[in-house]
Amino acid sequence: MQNKRNMALMVGAALILAVAAWALTRPAKARLAAPTAIPVRVVSVTQQDVPRFVSGIGSVLSLHNVVIRPQLDGILTRLLVKEGQSVKAGDLLATLDDRSIRASLDQAKAQLGESQAQLQVALVNLKRYKELSVDDGVSKQTYDQQQALVNQLRATVQGNQAAIEAANVQLSYTQIRSPVSGRVGIRSVDEGNFLRMSDAQGLFSVTQLDPIAVEFSLPQQMLPTLQGLIAAPTPASVDAYLGADTDGDTGHLLGEGHLSLIDNQISSTTGTLRAKAEFNNSAQKLWPGQLVTIKIQTALDKNALVVPPTVVQRGLDSHFVYRVNGDKADVVPVQVTYQNSEINIIKGVQAGDVLVSDGQSRLKAGAQVEVLKAPPHVIQAADATVQP
Structure with missing residues (x-):
């Protein structure tokens, strides 16, 4: 009986020793998991010339719109x-019906002929009276009366000629x-x-449809920029689009024109200024009253450092990016000097730097990263139609 008890104690001790030995000799990664690299996608900083644009909503206007009235x-x-x-x-x-006006014109011409005939007779008599007055053949009073008659008939002729001209003007209005x-x-x-x-x-x-104009409004802060564009030797280019899509695209291009003028005052209620651009419209894509989106090139940044918008992150006080240095990610503060829906122009990095474009949510300064390859292009096969 005592032997069986000793045997049981020995077996139990052997099991305890085996468990202790396994605990001491098991792999370290089973006891404490090692840190893993964070998968990210990256892009390189590129250097290129980038035009700057300002956009707004405008209305197409005809340069001449005339209501035809009689x-x-x-x-x-x-x-x-x-x-x-x-x-x-x-x-x-x-x-228009011109019969009455033509009759008035004929009447005025007849009166002119009558007045001219009377004037001709009066001039003959005046000449005769002048010769007779030398030898006192007629009195001075008679001669003066004849001179007054000639002056009167000359005025009548001028009045008849004016009536004819007025009738001709009225006649032209019938066309x-x-x-x-x-x-x-x-x-x-x-x-x-x-x-x-x-x-x-x-x-x-x-x-009038060609040329045509677009009137638009911009914030008053744009006044110095627009004044510089107006004063430039080359007119600033203005593009007109059918409208803006929900994803930020400008839409279908309707015409390419140039900035022509700035209004002489700023609206005190809205704080905006009005400007006008002129377009050649031979294809008649721009139509009076149409609402369009306009884009004006205000500047050209040469050799700018360009990255996609997803690269730049917003901090508490400034913008920053994650720059890949070996297998680590460093935090680099940057300045965003210009941005649109496609690119950001930044300062604080160098051309060719590798920056994180996707996966920043898990990163921090000094984090280990694993650069993922670009995903392959997905080719969608067209659905085949099975013929019976």
Whole structure:
């Protein structure tokens, strides 16, 4: 019995010794996990020329927009253009009934002929009276009266000529011509209507489309920049786009123009200034009243240090980046001098430096990193249509 107890004690002691030996000889990584490298993606700092732009919302305006109205009352006899037709300055657009004005013109011409005939007779008599007055053949009073009659008839002739010119002006108003080159709008009257000068609506409008302008507003802080662009020997380029997409893209390009003027005052209510740009519009992509997005090139940064926007991180007081140095990540403060949706221009690094572009959330100064390779391009196969 005593032997069995001793045997059990020996077996238990052997088990305890085996467990202790395993605990002392097990691998170190099983007792304490070693630190692992943080996977990141990186980009290199590039150096390139970067144009700077300022953008805003503008409205397309015609340089000349004329509402065609009659300059006298009368019946519209003919419309010589169609809606949407392109016309040139001086083209005949419509005609009014001119019979009454032509009759007045003929009457004025007849009165002119009568006055000229009377003046001719008076001049003959004046010449005769002048010769007779030398020998006292006629009195001085008779001669003076004849001279006054000649002056009166000359004034009458001038009045008749002025009446003819006035009638010709009125006659010209019966032919309505286009004052500008442009496009005819929707008409509001038809042939046979009686038109009045007081009609505010007019016949239709003629709008110039080429060249055309875009008016836009910018913050008042942009005034010195715009003044410098206006004073430059080369006009500043302005691009007009159909609109901005939700992802920041400018949209479809409608035209390329140049900055033409700045308004003479700043709005005190909004703190903005108005400016205007002029565009060649032969393709007629810009249309009056259209809202567009404009981009103006304000400067060109030569040999700028450029990185993607995801590289730059925001700290409590400043911006910083993570620069890869061997297998470690260093924190480097930087200054962002310009940024847009595609690039950031920074100072504080050198061209060719390797910076972390993805995976910064787990990093800190001196952290060990593992640079991941660029992901392969994903090729999407088109769905095949199975024919029965």
